[in-house]
Amino acid sequence: MTLVVAGAAAVYTLRIADDCLVLSHRLAQWSSWAPALEDDVALTNIALDLLGQARAMYARTAELDGTGRSEDDYAFMREEREFVNCQLVEQENGDFARTIVRQLLCSTWQLSQWQALTTSTDAQVAAVAARAVKEAAYHRDHATDWTLRLGDGTDESHRRMETALDTLWPFVDELFESDPVTRDVVTSGVGPDPETLRREWDAYVGHVLADATLTVPESSWKPSGGRRGLHTEPFGYMLAEMQHLHRSFPGVTW
């Protein structure tokens, strides 16, 4: 089944939906595995918020592209190359440090993006953003608290946080990339120019990392392509697991 989405606004909302869904699924993989009960609850609560955001944006995408497709069609019936999430969200959970670093980098960016989207000319998108902005603020707080504890913690936790930062930092640039789709939504007032979110992101993340005694990595490698359907190796495995039940038993319900 090939799903082609027409129109810049629809592609844009699909990107946001895919970011939320994929990150949600990654966090849900922590269920029953987190280092403490509180964090098992926290990570799965965050996953649930993101899933709700994804559902709302898939619903809006279906209206914008005029197909009336269901949320399940987008989530379960597309191939890897049809997903347009950024590559950062699909990176494996790794250890708890890597998951926390991914959360810090993602939630800081998502919070800025939702804040900008509260004034979207698309009333539906603005309504979703008004809700999501408060949720994302909690997600960022959670990641910030843990970054401070682990970065400025033991030698072992500090080392793991540095390793996680080195692993994930290359994927940051893609978050702020512009392309014809983002330029179109800037013109129509649906969404912000991604580049304008960078300064606030740099300031916040830089401040947290400094307080956590962590160093901002230097990176020359800048992978990209998620917005065009190009993904890293772990993503296919994640999708296979996520989609197999729905595809093996079409129409299955709880």
Place this chain on the structure above:
Amino acid sequence: MTAIDEIRVMAGAIPDPELPALTIADLGILRDVRIDAAGHVDIDITPTYSGCPALETIREDVERRVRGQGYADVTVRVVLSPAWTTEWMSEAGRIKLREYGIAPPRAQGFDLKPLTVAVECPRCDSTRTHEVAHFGSTQCQAVRRCDACGETFPHFKEH
């Protein structure tokens, strides 16, 4: 009582699946009831959180209850705008929440003024409490502990 009022009272009395001490009217989830000239009933409900798993159950409960009262033609819609905030919770709802053992959200106003009052322990009323975890048993709750009586309690987060 007009038909709209009757439906509003009836639907509003439905308990929230995750917080059964409160009704959906207390929580501000029931947003609007309309009846057109042909007798079609439109009911708007709003989610408290983006992924709130209770919403689908609430939608079905409202539809079943209103149909059961003889209104055959009912549509329950989920509306996202204006977005729900804890300011929609009624005063009665806040009192019930506290009696249920959950510290209610502090009043903040729709302009989201900074919070200056402390969260009170629902058991001993002490204002000396601290947050243990941002996230609790449902999306809308955090976990706090009272420094006076030592009890751990849920807090309905301001949102």
